[in-house]
Amino acid sequence: MFxxxxxxxxxxxxxxxxxxxxxxxxxxxxxSVTMNATVSNFVELTSGGAVTLTGNMGGSVITDGTANSxxxxxxxxxxxxxxxxxxxxxxxxxxxLRSNVAYQLNMVxxxxxxxxxxxxxxxxxxxxxxxxxARPANLxxxxxxxxxxxxxxxxxxxxxNGRWVFAGANSTLGAYAVSGQVLTGPRINxxxxxNSNTSLDVPSIFAIKPQFFDPAPAITITAQxxxxxx
Amino acid sequence: xxxxxxxxxxxxxxxxxxxxxxxxxxxLDISSGGLPTITGSVNGSVxxxxxxxxxxxxTIDFGEVSPLNPNSIVKVVVPIALRSNQPYQVAVSFSxxxxxxxxxxxxxxxxxGIQNMRLLGGAGQICNQSTHIIRSPFNNDPAVxxxxxxxxxxxxxxxxxxxxxxxVVLSGPELSKNNSIKRQQSDGYVFDVILAVTPQFFAAxxxxxxxxxxxxxxxxxxx
Numbered sequence: 001m002f003x004x005x006x007x008x009x010x011x012x013x014x015x016x017x018x019x020x021x022x023x024x025x026x027x028x029x030x031x032s033v034t035m036n037a038t039v040s041n042f043v044e045l046t047s048g049g050a051v052t053l054t055g056n057m058g059g060s061v062i063t064d065g066t067a068n069s070x071x072x073x074x075x076x077x078x079x080x081x082x083x084x085x086x087x088x089x090x091x092x093x094x095x096x097l098r099s100n101v102a103y104q105l106n107m108v109x110x111x112x113x114x115x116x117x118x119x120x121x122x123x124x125x126x127x128x129x130x131x132x133x134a135r136p137a138n139l140x141x142x143x144x145x146x147x148x149x150x151x152x153x154x155x156x157x158x159x160x161n162g163r164w165v166f167a168g169a170n171s172t173l174g175a176y177a178v179s180g181q182v183l184t185g186p187r188i189n190x191x192x193x194x195n196s197n198t199s200l201d202v203p204s205i206f207a208i209k210p211q212f213f214d215p216a217p218a219i220t221i222t223a224q225x226x227x228x229x230x
Numbered sequence: 231x232x233x234x235x236x237x238x239x240x241x242x243x244x245x246x247x248x249x250x251x252x253x254x255x256x257x258l259d260i261s262s263g264g265l266p267t268i269t270g271s272v273n274g275s276v277x278x279x280x281x282x283x284x285x286x287x288x289t290i291d292f293g294e295v296s297p298l299n300p301n302s303i304v305k306v307v308v309p310i311a312l313r314s315n316q317p318y319q320v321a322v323s324f325s326x327x328x329x330x331x332x333x334x335x336x337x338x339x340x341x342x343g344i345q346n347m348r349l350l351g352g353a354g355q356i357c358n359q360s361t362h363i364i365r366s367p368f369n370n371d372p373a374v375x376x377x378x379x380x381x382x383x384x385x386x387x388x389x390x391x392x393x394x395x396x397x398v399v400l401s402g403p404e405l406s407k408n409n410s411i412k413r414q415q416s417d418g419y420v421f422d423v424i425l426a427v428t429p430q431f432f433a434a435x436x437x438x439x440x441x442x443x444x445x446x447x448x449x450x451x452x453x
Contacts, residue, residue: 027259027413031286033308033441035326035425037335038273039432042296100296100333100431138382140333189431191333192382194297196431 041101041229047071048094048201055086065094071225077208080121080219084210088127088153091207095130095225097200099188102230105202108179109223115214124174126221127152127166127207130183138198144185152207164209173206173223184230257316260445261413262286263309263350263420270301282311282350282420283413286443292427295335299429305373306425311350312405312445313418317360319401319448324393326439334433337393341372341386341426344399351416355407357453362402362419367392372426384428390439401448 047065051073059078065071077089097103109128114121129148135141148170149155155167166172176182188200206223262279266288274293279285292304312318327337347362367388379385406417423443 027257027313027411028285029258029260029446030442030444031260031262031288031310033286033288033290033423033425033443035290035292035340035439035441037292037295037427037437039296039335039434039437040294040298041434042298042431044297098297098431101434187333187431187433190382191339191430191432193378193384194299194429194431195302196378196382198382 039100043099043101043103043227043229044097045071045105045225045227046096047073048096048199048203051075051094052092053077053090055084055089057084057086059089068096071095077221080208080210080213081215082210082212086210088207088209090153090205093204093206095202095204097188097202097227098198099227099229100191102186103184103188104181104228104230105183106179106226106228107176107182107223108226109173109176109221111173112220112222114216114219117214119212119214121208121213121216121219122174123177124166124172125164125208125211125213126173127156127171127205127209128173128176128223129171129205130202131205132183132200132202135188135200138190139200140187140190142186144183144200144202147180147182147184151205153205156209164211166207173221176223179226182225257314258318258445258447259313259413259418260286260320260443261311261313262288263311263422266290266306266308268292268304268306270299270304272299272301274304276306276308278308282415286310290425295427295429295432296434297429297431301429303373303376304427304429308423308425309420310423310443311413311418311420313413314405314445315409317401317403317448317451318405318445319398321396321398321444321446322393322441323396323444324390324439324441327390327437329433329435329437331433333431334435335427335437336391337439338386338389338391339384339427339430339432340390340439341376341424342368342389342392343370343372343375343387343424343426344368345371345422345424347400347419347421349416350418350420353407353414353417354419355404355453357403359453360403360451362400364421365399365401368399371424373424376426376428384430386426390441396444401451403451403453
């Protein structure tokens with residue numbers, strides 16, 4: 001009798017425990033939603049719009065820049081010999097930069113097809129410079145450091161042989177036969193949407209003074225810009 | 231004899247506790263409302279319980295939310311089921327997103343809305359004297375209502391920035407017809423929590439946050 005009572009009690013206790021456990025697992029009064037998000041470094045270089053070509057003779061813009069499109073400008077600078085009486089053939093190519101981190105803009109350039117004598121057009125005969133303005137208020141605060149002297153048509157003089165020399169260091173493509181920094185700065189954009197039209201627009205200027213270069217029918221000058229995150 | 235008394239007492243206590251828990255446990259319940267979904271993400275994902283009888287445990291990875299994500303918005307919809315045999319309220323609290331850099335992802339950059347309160351099924355209670363109220367300002371789809379502020383940053387009518395402590399976002403009359411102690415497929419209501427992040431020029435980094443949804447007795451409204 002005692003044993004059977006004990007058994008019933010045990011069964012009751014186990015049932016109670018199971019019931020309790022079942023109730024606990026069935027209903028909840030809280031639930032969780034855990035979230036993660038990633039923001040990677042973002043730097044972008046595109047065209048800042050149409051290029052400007054002045055002082056040319058027989059030159060033309062073959063492939064113009066289109067704002068916010070990949071930068072792929074092709075320009076015929078025209079006559080660079082003394083037949084062109086203008087003081088400079090000048091090309092201004094707007095660059096458009098956007099970033100959420102500090103950036104560095106690099107350039108590498110080359111001159112081909114001009115000949116190899118001392119009188120041939122050299123990379124040092126192609127002036128180059130950037131002319132960034134102060135950042136507008138709709139961009140992240142900060143100053144951009146220009147590694148070039150600016151507009152290459154400003155300043156300059158002839159050397160002892162009468163050949164034109166652009167003023168300052170890093171003022172010609174001769175300084176960029178190997179990729180080098182031309183501009184750097186802190187993050188460009190504020191935390192704005194990806195399709196925001198805020199950007200750092202920087203004119204890049206190329207200039208050649210028409211001179212008694214060796215004749216050459218097809219000189220190709222290339223400049224390739226690359227922006228990287230710092 | 232002493233052993234018998236002790237056992238009786240223990241048994242009685244256990245049974246009372248079990249009965250009490252059974253009654254209280256079924257009164258208010260929050261669970262998964264189905265499989266959550268994600269759209270517009272790059273390398274993003276969301277996991278959760280497909281079954282409406284499963285617990286609410288959702289993990290969202292919004293993925294890339296810099297301009298490397300070309301989509302206009304990353305949107306996640308999390309269905310949440312509710313059951314109760316009494317008036318209820320749902321509150322949300324959140325932790326995380328403590329970026330000191332103002333240009334980094336902030337609580338206000340994560341839109342939060344509540345939509346589509348609907349019957350889970352035939353065992354849900356339809357009350358004619360009270361309605362289920364989505365509290366202001368959360369009654370919107372942040373993926374639709376997002377705007378661009380004067381500083382170029384995207385704004386939402388409601389976001390994680392509107393959560394302060396445990397914030398009530400939803401309340402109403404009883405939700406279930408039955409008194410079952412177990413979750414059933416159709417004995418309550420389900421609503422959608424919508425979370426949205428617009429890819430922007432945020433400062434680089436990884437951000438995390440956790441939302442806790444809780445259900446508790448709400449304002450005493452008639453059914």
